[in-house]
Amino acid sequence: MLEKIDLSVKVKKEKYKEAMEEMEAKLGLLQRQCKEAGIPVMILFEGMGAAGKGVQINRLIQAMDPRGFSVYASNRPTEEEHFRPFLWRFWTKTPANGRTAIYDRGWYRSVQVDRFDGEMSETEVVKAFQDILSFEKQLSDGGTVIIKLFLYISKEEQKKRFKKLADSKETAWRVSESDWNRNKEYEKYLRINEEMLEKTDTEHAPWTIIEATDKNYAAMKIMSTVTSRLEYELEKKKAEKAAAKASAKKTVPSDKYKNGVLSGVDLSKKLTRNQYKKELDELQKRLQILHSEIYRLRIPVVLGFEGWDAGGKGGAIKRLTSNLDPRGYQVNPTASPNDIEKVHHYLWRFWNNVPKAGHIAIFDRTWYGRVMVERIEGFCTEADWKRAYQEINEMEAHMANAGAVVLKFWLHIDKDEQERRFKERMENPAKQWKITDEDWRNREKWDLYEEAVNEMLVRTSTTYAPWIVVEGNDKLYARVKVVKTVVEALEKKIKEVKKEQKK
Numbered sequence: 301m302l303e304k305i306d307l308s309v310k311v312k313k314e315k316y317k318e319a320m321e322e323m324e325a326k327l328g329l330l331q332r333q334c335k336e337a338g339i340p341v342m343i344l345f346e347g348m349g350a351a352g353k354g355v356q357i358n359r360l361i362q363a364m365d366p367r368g369f370s371v372y373a374s375n376r377p378t379e380e381e382h383f384r385p386f387l388w389r390f391w392t393k394t395p396a397n398g399r400t401a402i403y404d405r406g407w408y409r410s411v412q413v414d415r416f417d418g419e420m421s422e423t424e425v426v427k428a429f430q431d432i433l434s435f436e437k438q439l440s441d442g443g444t445v446i447i448k449l450f451l452y453i454s455k456e457e458q459k460k461r462f463k464k465l466a467d468s469k470e471t472a473w474r475v476s477e478s479d480w481n482r483n484k485e486y487e488k489y490l491r492i493n494e495e496m497l498e499k500t501d502t503e504h505a506p507w508t509i510i511e512a513t514d515k516n517y518a519a520m521k522i523m524s525t526v527t528s529r530l531e532y533e534l535e536k537k538k539a540e541k542a543a544a545k546a547s548a549k550k551t552v553p554s555d556k557y558k559n560g561v562l563s564g565v566d567l568s569k570k571l572t573r574n575q576y577k578k579e580l581d582e583l584q585k586r587l588q589i590l591h592s593e594i595y596r597l598r599i600p601v602v603l604g605f606e607g608w609d610a611g612g613k614g615g616a617i618k619r620l621t622s623n624l625d626p627r628g629y630q631v632n633p634t635a636s637p638n639d640i641e642k643v644h645h646y647l648w649r650f651w652n653n654v655p656k657a658g659h660i661a662i663f664d665r666t667w668y669g670r671v672m673v674e675r676i677e678g679f680c681t682e683a684d685w686k687r688a689y690q691e692i693n694e695m696e697a698h699m700a701n702a703g704a705v706v707l708k709f710w711l712h713i714d715k716d717e718q719e720r721r722f723k724e725r726m727e728n729p730a731k732q733w734k735i736t737d738e739d740w741r742n743r744e745k746w747d748l749y750e751e752a753v754n755e756m757l758v759r760t761s762t763t764y765a766p767w768i769v770v771e772g773n774d775k776l777y778a779r780v781k782v783v784k785t786v787v788e789a790l791e792k793k794i795k796e797v798k799k800e801q802k803k
């Protein structure tokens with residue numbers, strides 16, 4: 301593919317100046333319009349070493365308001381980044397609505413440099429491509445414009461530029477032994493990049509090849525690509541807004557999941573106080589040892605808790621963490637998104653709390669709010685919550701691909717038990733803060749929530765991130781089941797990791 305690109309193309313200086321002056325004015329206007337329309341933009345610069353990414357980024361941003369963009373240079377991951385899923389550092393740097401993020405190299409390093417250096421197995425490469433495609437699709441579906449530019453130069457041109465940099469004391473540090481090695485094996489590295497381009501060139505995030513031998517020509521093509529894409533996306537946004545307004549209608553709930561998973565849960569399960577104390581004490585001691593072991597083996601753990609209001613999430617989390625080293629876990633309570641979170645992709649705030657390898661992240665309510673409360677209360681569109689099942693599965697798959705144990709708990713109680721607990725909270729001054737008018741209002745929508753939960757459990761319980769429905773009418777039984785499930789999952793994972801290390 302790339303060998304068919306004409307790298308000899310050039311542009312005269314006069315034509316370059318004239319064209320750039322016009323396009324720079326247009327880009328400044330488009331940036332303001334994207335801000336007004338609340339469109340986030342990601343511009344990725346990839347390509348061969350010494351192709352001029354830094355120079356071209358600088359030329360592009362000259363036409364932009366510096367208050368509206370951020371530039372990120374992506375080198376090898378830091379120690380902090382290394383201990384998290386590889387897309388974590390890019391998820392946390394995705395732009396808010398109306399802002400632009402520009403990346404000097406980005407999320408393709410693993411399938412380019414790391415693959416070339418032999419640091420990725422072919423199985424890992426396949427998973428990385430899947431994760432990248434999911435990442436871009438989720439952001440695009442959420443309204444982000446993704447512009448990907450691949451700057452291409454020949455082996456001879458690259459060698460000439462490396463030599464020029466290496467011959468100067470001021471720039472010699474920019475050329476590493478790895479750079480020279482990739483130039484020496486240019487054809488091999490080129491094939492890796494061609495495969496990357498072919499596998500990740502999609503309608504929502506297409507690649508544009510930039511002939512970068514002549515820097516003026518490259519700058520013109522980059523500017524033209526960016527302005528044309530932004531013009532297209534602004535028109536598309538207007539059309540979609542008009543179409544949505546014309547076809548707005550109330551969603552009619554189906555009864556497909558009316559009698560689903562929850563209807564078969566046996567809520568009569570109980571433990572005596574003596575059984576509870578004995579089993580919980582034993583499990584907590586085992587968990588304490590396992591906590592040290594997952595830290596030593598650098599196994600990340602993600603635990604999500606959902607359930608009916610007054611279902612016992614707080615009590616279960618308290619028993620789960622009571623014997624753990626507080627330096628090794630974090631409980632993340634999830635409330636309604638704040639103003640900063642609202643202007644990002646809905647998964648952004650959860651990616652910010654993904655644990656480091658060896659640590660435990662516990663979410664008291666989770667990303668599943670999109671397919672429950674946001675679905676029922678109309679805080680997102682029908683298309684948004686229907687799309688979210690796949691987005692969530694892909695996010696959890698990426699965590700699992702990074703070695704994480706992912707477990708999700710639904711604490712289930714019946715309607716009568718919930719009412720009893722609500723009344724108990726109202727009558728107890730120490731617990732009155734736990735009950736709100738909203739809790740009572742939500743009870744009126746019990747059937748709608750039950751249907752949504754049944755669908756959620758069926759569509760998002762996977763081998764790598766299963767749902768565990770916890771029989772919660774008896775709090776003692778529920779707490780023991782939660783801790784026991786976590787203990788067994790960690791023991792299984794530790795055994796797998798140790799077996800893999802022996803190979």
